[in-house]
Amino acid sequence: MATPDERPWMELDESQAHPLAPAAAPERAEPTESDALALRRRSFLTLAGISASLAACERLPVRHALPYVVAPEEITPGVATHYASTCQACPAACGLVATVRDGRPVKLEGHPEHPLSGGGLCAFGQGDLRALYDAGRLREPAIDGQAASWEDVDRRVAAGLAELGGRPLVVLSRTVTSPTLRSAIDGLLARWGGRLVELDPDAEPASAALEAAEILHGRPLLPALEIGAADLLVTFATDLLGAGPEPVVHTAQWAARRRAAARPPLRHVHVEGSLSLTGANADERWLATAAERRGIALALLRKVAAASPGAEALAAIDLPAAAPHAARVDALAKELLAARGRSLVVTATEDLAEALAVGWINRLLGNEGHTLDPERPSLVRRGLDRDLAWLRGALARGEVGALLVLGLDPLDQWPDADAIRKALARVPLTIAVTDRPTATASACQVVAAAHHPLECWSDASPRAGVLSLAQPAVRPLFATRAPLASLLAWSGAPLREDREFLAERWKREVLPAADAAAWRTAVRRGLAPEGAAVAALPAARPSDAVAAVAALRAAVATSAAARPADVLEAELIAEVALRDGSRSHVPWLRELPDPLTRAAWSACARLAPETARSLGVADGDIVRVSVGARSVEMAARVLPGQHPRVIGLPVGYGGRGSGDPVEWNATRAASLDGSGRALRRGLSARVERTDRRERLPLVQRHASSEGRPIVFQVAGADEAVHGAHVPEGRDLWPAREPTKPQWHMVLDLDACTGCSACVVACQAENNIAVVGADEIARNRGMHWLRIDRYFVGSPDEPDVLFEPMMCSQCDHAPCETVCPVAATVHSEDGLNQQVYNRCVGTRYCANNCPYKVRAFNWFDNQPSEPVARMVLNPDVTVRARGVMEKCTFCVQRIQAARIAARAAGTADLPEVQTACQQSCPARAIHFGDGASESIASRRHAPRAFQALADVGVRPSITYLARVRTRAAGAPSPHDSQGGHS
């Protein structure tokens, strides 16, 4: 919204603190008795005023971030301040901007200047804001289950570490993307001796790919993907656009590439067993089990190698038995060879042979350095299975001297909880650094209650050459401590404050000039300046082609035994809402329906229609899935597009012993597998029906568009949509002289991946209440923006279409005519306004809405806990019970822009971004004056259509049809336009 020279982001720096801020005030200013006796009226009032203001800030002396009690000049109460920072919800470390109102962050948005994520922020990252205000957060540290002071904690840890006696200190963390945190961990380990074990519970299998990278490129780091440079993208079971390693970055690249008009359209072929968001968005989707995927990869490698000089050894590699889709493999190999240097093959697999084959294909096609970059690798996945195996072995053998768990909850996520608990009890010192009471924390001696990332200083380097800074957006709410500060305290470093340590390291190692001004600029931008020295990478060994071929040959030789016909393949998957479940206490994320199953609050076992039929299972029937001796029970959801031999089990739900207040479906699919890695593929599973049922909290129960003109796909970007004409009927309403602007939105369904970032953005921006599983099951969700999902074509291999649906602000709004009290009216600028305090709740408007986008407050839904209420956006009314609500096109942002324009004395409004638009990683949402160039050109594009145009309500939302590029000879998507399932 702001222009670049407006200093859009502030830093929270002590140099900015106002002299009258409580930091400068004495701890207590209670007058003595004699003073009190001498009080006069004026001095009494003065003292009363001071004590009132001091009473409002009774916390510890503040050194860093604080809400302004006495505002500095540039802070105006009621006017938002923005802080550039870095998202730490997952290792992808996207840039973010925190909107802070009166000292509390109320919204997280993507950082538009971030070189990788570029303005988008996923649902998971945005949900992290709600975790800050979670009433169940740890509020103080504890020793042996008793609340303790930080001094006691430090004493206890120091004493424990002093008695290690040569046994190692193990730090268990998810992949550490922060170079500063890594250096603090290195410092701790250097002091006490030990080892860092990295593990990503939400990650699809990366270990094999890391090993393959080690063999092919000399170090266990994944090459960074450059989807934007590719013309042909082939992905094997990696959910790049959904819950993959860097969903925002990859979605942004993928969508930008699809929009690039000057180049041939990106063709995307996806091979998978369990339907993922990436599969749903691919142009072509092949169904294959894990073993078949290996076969396909090796077959492709043979074809590619046969056409590549000097690769005879690879062309002669053995093919496994399971290599289906032979004809398609031939055609795809030809396409790949035609796109040398412009193609990209990616896999997420546990199978080293498949990972190596894919690496070899990319190398033979000359893609390295073009569409993937081994020299500038991604740093978001560094967990190796061999490290994890070592830790589990060491724990079992009692060889660990001290265990420090940073954030993770292995006790909950690993299957053999009792054994781990016993092993932990034998470790002399166990420390959990966590912001939540987790199962692991309950089994640890010391619980170092951690700050929420929005209360911490940190930095992140998700890719070689990219470094961003994280700064606090709020003063710590509780007596917690930054994990970095805890590590520094325990390593006995001279600098013990996270901010000092970070600034010192940046000035010393990162910034070109070690002066305060450079640091301040970096803090303000949230990014390291151009040309800054960023984290050092492990040195690469020169790769040995002969050895790499030999490694592949060896890997191919190991093959899994064939599976009997009555055994299905279980695939443990992560959903975009909860991923590994580490934020499963965030109500926004629980309420967020999965874009594919459309189920919220609940894990569903995904079964192909054919499989469901043969098992006699329907939606909501509880099935028992057994892998070896372990089993879980889950409600079934029949999902077209699922491989008939594969059952998909999301891992993010439920949790053992976490006392989760929002727990609804205590399922933990992750416990199926004994390895401790969360997302496994190719598990042999027996599935049986139980006689129990469950009412699934589904937000959409009908999958077909019934041939109605609602959603379309076309075969090429210039192809027009057929069958979505706008009737040229006579208008019964008096013509209105249109004023400027007339707000209009264009949604590009070709860019939209269904990732649901916009849904959470809308929820956060507009104070949308969370209603819970039972209410969702009753179809009473409050979301203003939902992403409808339609299946087109055959139920076995359907095309999937996503369509974000929100209030269309119709010019002829049917809701407006029927409201008896004129609580919903049309504005001059084309908005359909909802006047909450006038609404009496007849629900007539919702009944008369063709899009069913209005939500009624059936109960009082807003949270009552004071902490949870801190997240509310003060710009948006909190709706009462009995009132209708709906999307307003973020009218508060439009009004803010209007006020800004008026204050500046200009007639033109500054650019307005709606919350959904801002968060969209794919930039699929365009918003502005309907007559403006950017909107008008899209509204009249060939692919443009309006949903239900034939009803004649004249919606202010235009959709652009999805483009699906089929291989030559394959059926055109025309055949199934707007089609059936």
Add this chain to the structure above:
Amino acid sequence: MSASAWTPDRLGPAELWPPGEREPLVSDSLDHGEVTRALVAPVEGRPGKGWWIAFVTAVTVLVMGFSLIGWTVYKGIGTWGLNRTVGWGYDITNFVFWVGIGHAGTLISAILLLLRQQWRTSIARAAEGMTIFAVCCAGLFPLIHMGRPWLAFWMFPYPNSRGSLWVNYRSPLVWDVFAISTYLTVSLLFWYLGLVPDFATLRDRARGWRQKLYGWLSLGWDGSARTWQRYEKACLLLAGLATPLVVSVHTIVSFDFATSVIPGWHTTIFPPYFVAGAVFSGFAMVMTLVLLTRRLLHLERFITMRHFDFMAKVLITTGLMVGLAYATELFIAWYSGSRYERFTFWNRAFGPYAWAYWLMVFCNVVVPQVFWSARARRSELVLFIASIFVNIGMWFERFNIVVISLHRDYLPSSWSHYTPTLVEVGILIGSFGLFFTLFLLFVRVAPVVALHEIKHTLALQKEGAHGTH
């Protein structure tokens, strides 16, 4: 025919009467004194056991219903089974159902008065009372279906200090407010006006506080020829005023649906279809009620099988009208070529609520066909069962219109299902409690058959008898 030999029990089908003679509407052995004594007995005497059982039951159900309404207001509309797609369910179904019931009274007293149908006299009073009480029940539902019923007064255009805020005259709900309140006012006036001579009779017979009460209620009625003349004129005027209302109320209620954009609602056939349906359901309810009252208050000499014969004929006629409307709807849905319309009606007949649709067709179209038989038209049992079926069928007609159209409209992604909660079912039953409580109280304070009109009918009957002999 020998007048003295006639007793109600021996009243047979009309064709049993000799040609050229008409079956009397009321027993012509009655004299005026007997009429008065028989009809004021329930008002003046002590209530019997039957009345008490009925009254206690009705009040219990009423209290239960109002407790559930209290619960709804306290907790929110979420206590009902409604959802994001189906915003109206039992609430508006009950509303339209009760408004429809409220139709018969004014139709009988106004239109049949204008058409000089003498047979109306015996049932008019009860039907008018039923109208008032049904409209009270109907009015309850739009009130309690609101999310914030304490703000219901915002539906009225009254001068206020809220700036330019005013009601939205484009909304059919506002028209409803006017239509229903006008209808209630006129019906109440009409009913009261008819009661005035009877209140005077009661006043003349009563002593003590009852005399005072009825004296006050009878507005100084003196029984003079001038008063009677003015009374007749006023009745005629009010009948003229009320006649368009009979048509307008349900027309406007139908506009709630017809002016919307929802397939299955957006239908031009709705005004006549609703009016026919309302007459149908109103007569069915009058029949149920009068059958019961007749037995309870021993009014067999005043409300004879000939009355039921007439009512059954109205039922079969209006039943055929609604049947025609159902067929027309189906035809037009197909003929329109609109995929939404076609689907909506296919979904009514074969979708998840098909049972409700076919129940409606059975009750409203098939069941009334029994009245082709004259014997059935004069069998209390058949009449009672058929009238109950029609009541159920007409409730389901409204349910089908409200719920089945809503639950699957334009966007398949929003398709949903509606299952009522016990709270909603309890409130529906409670509205019957309210209705019967009011009706049972009514029969204790005013003659349920108009004294003066029966006497008038008796006089006409005798004149006619002398004329034919």
